[in-house]
Amino acid sequence: MNMPFVNELTTALDTDQIADLRSNVRGQVILPEDAEYESARLAWNLAVNQHPALIVIAADADDIAAALRFAALVDLDVTVQATGHGVARPATDCLLLITSELKGVQIDATARTAWVEAGVKWGAVLNAAQAVGLAPLLGSSPGVGAIGYTLGGGMGWLARKYGLAADSVLRFEVVLANGEKVSTSPTENADLFWALGGGGGAFAVVTGMEIKLYPVQTVYGGTLIYPAAAAREVLQFFREWSRYLPNEWTTSVAIMNLPPLPELPPFLSGQSVVMVNACYAGETRIGQMMAQAWMDWQAPLVNGFHEMPFSEVGTISNDPQDPMPGTSSGAWMNDLSDDAIETILRFALPAGGPPTLVKTEVRQAGGAMAITDTYERAYSHRQAPFVLQMVGVSPTPEAVEAVMSHARQFKAALGSHLTGGTYMNFLEGEEKYTSTRQSFEGDKAELLKGIKAKYDPLNRFNRALNLLPDSNGPFNKRPR
Template sequence: MSEVSTATVDVGELTGPVRGPVSVPGDEGYDAGRSAFQTAAWHRPDVVVSATGPADVRAAVAFAASRGLPVAVQATGHGMPPAARGGLLVDTSRMTGVRVDPETGSAWLAAGVRWDQVIHEAAPYGLAPLSGSAGHVGAVSYTLGGGVGLLSRRYGYAADHVRAVEVVTPDARTRRVTAESEPDLFWALRGGRSNFGVVTGIEIDLLPVARLYGGGLYFAAHLIPEVLAAWRELTATAPEELGSSVAMIPFPDLDAVPAALRGRLLAHVRVAFLGTAARAERLLAPLRAIGPEPAGGLRDMPYRDSGSIHSEPPVPMPYHASHALLPELDDAALDAVLEVAGPDAPRPQIAELRHLGGAMARPPAVPNAVGHRNARYVASMLSAVDSSGLEAVRPLHRRFRAALEPRGLGSCLNFLYGERAGVEQVRTAYEPRDYRRLAELKARYDPDNLFRLNHNIPPA
């Protein structure tokens, strides 16, 4: 827990200026306001303000600042920091406006918008956002944390394509921040996320992408070592138009799982290719030769169907995760993945390797705080948390991290969850020079660290 409080907060001063629901522990709407996709540990604030727009956010921040209440912000709660007790939580999930401007190839997104909504609004114009693998993830937090998308090898991080940020700073003032108006704050927000205020909306680039060739190939458990080796060879020379990952998934034996996958450990190679089917199949021929399962498959698809590539479940769940950014994928890294998720693992967990590089390795047109652009892969492990609790999976995660971190570059903010998202872990998401600059800017814009119930960067 990052904060401990037993305060009783008088919210009478909020009921007038705030249009959305305001709740405290014991109120009927309290749990709805703090609910998150990650169900292992929710925030337990002293007060929740479910904002309907920037005016509600301004009132909430002014209220919190006047009482010394630390502030958290949450839209969907996918990539949660350590769970907080106390303070004020700004719930932005009701702020769902999207405006697409096809003339400028851009979109304005309110703070609670999810990617599937942006994809839907942009598609009629032959445009697409730099969205991630799951449409139910909040777009703003994802983008300001960096944003590794399906098309990022071709176009860069999502944070590289932000044109403007609307943010409420600790003085309860709304600022429209751009590279021209406040270059330092604009740099910090794109990568530093909620450390400098409550972001109420962002303007982003849309890309001229209407379709792609993609989907997934499934491989039986005994083929996993061969699949990992072939995928590593593929990514060593892959063009930037090819985004891919490979996940080892122990599918549960449940009716909700397709019959062909149910109760089996499988490797799932995910593909998003901005090119022709023929060229993609030439690149993927070595993987095809290994012998994928009949389930799954690749096809030409409109970008609005891109969420089907990873097919990540939209149901909230409790989980524990670890990851490392890697400059290369050596045998030791593959061995670490196989130990926790391969066919000989005593209790296989979900593990994934994502291919980075390409445009993500290049500096953006307007610099930002996103770190470790020299990373070529991210290796991650995720464990569902059941009735046996975190202790049942912690040893596996410790071994996974011990194998990868000595050869790793650091971490990615959007992959830091829960207890692994403390101050020292957050520091590893940045280059040392950039972290120092972020801490200095934090001291300028938020010297009291009002915004600390997050992936926190303390003021210098």
């Protein structure tokens, strides 16, 4: 239970200004003393504990503009939240701008595009697109926000075939920190469009995006489950199997320490297992032939590979849908050598006590993600062959620190098997913020700082990434 919170900033906010804001928005303006505050300040990730000075639940793009003009007037920082799956620094002492009510999705089946508003979760785009035989480039969970995911890059089960979600954006409509609405595309405000393509949510509030859709109705894949005792051999076999796969396959291997849950069968409840997750976006018969290598090598405990409508792609990872407290860390990998595998086994499997991590997943990268030119978008590290993600359940601040400490040791032990780069979508909390530089390669962080200085000169959106507007200043200080 959190203690009631008295926010000094809120008490300083002028009641007339708040009344003006309330009369200027169709959505809700919520202050700490309001009954709705305790539920409105929650993120999907229940480990996030944030106490905004005020909350605006926008009903439309005009509300977003009004909220940003208000923030400028009273000099408040702004944090944007669609679902709260990917919070960096919590929205404390600032304006929390919630976009979840902007739920519009429009499909143009002829042009194979979709218009997606700021509060839309991927599941809604998936359903609307599948109804006309098309597919968006969603990630493992249909519950994740489409725009937050895309701003970070967006690597899903079609990534090696069709690339990142960020590579399939045709246009972003945004509201700038000063409340001005602008359009961004390769021909309009192209620098901002470049930054939003994997550069994160620190530049403007995206009110909607136009994205490409792809003709995918059926895929082959799912999950193979092997016993933890075979983890070493499964990771080694995964490395060899995935090495020559065509881009129709997007794959991963995950060591899971499953919690004891009544809904799980006894052989999984409270057990450690290795899962091979995969999606083949091609002819099922061919996919089956290529997957047969696993069955010939060693029969899994469960063979969950099957043909499925793409609308069921969320069942491959089966991510939690209900809010939960979690901590995630990750890093790009140079290789999945035997030495890297030994380190993964050491840190991913429980060592005599309760496991620190629920999931340690190595996703295969490359394919269509890697053929796009490095400087086409802000998104970085396209050439790394694998990306590692570690996830722990963390209901208390101590548990968050325990997971992060374990993740830090894990990454240190992997040493040169890591590239040194991070994928911002797989980071959460303070690490997402402090790893800003590692999320971008070459001089991209400097380029992003310049773009931020142009579009958000007062660093209003300063909780998502550490990008100072002053390109000559120290990287870790605010400008005011």
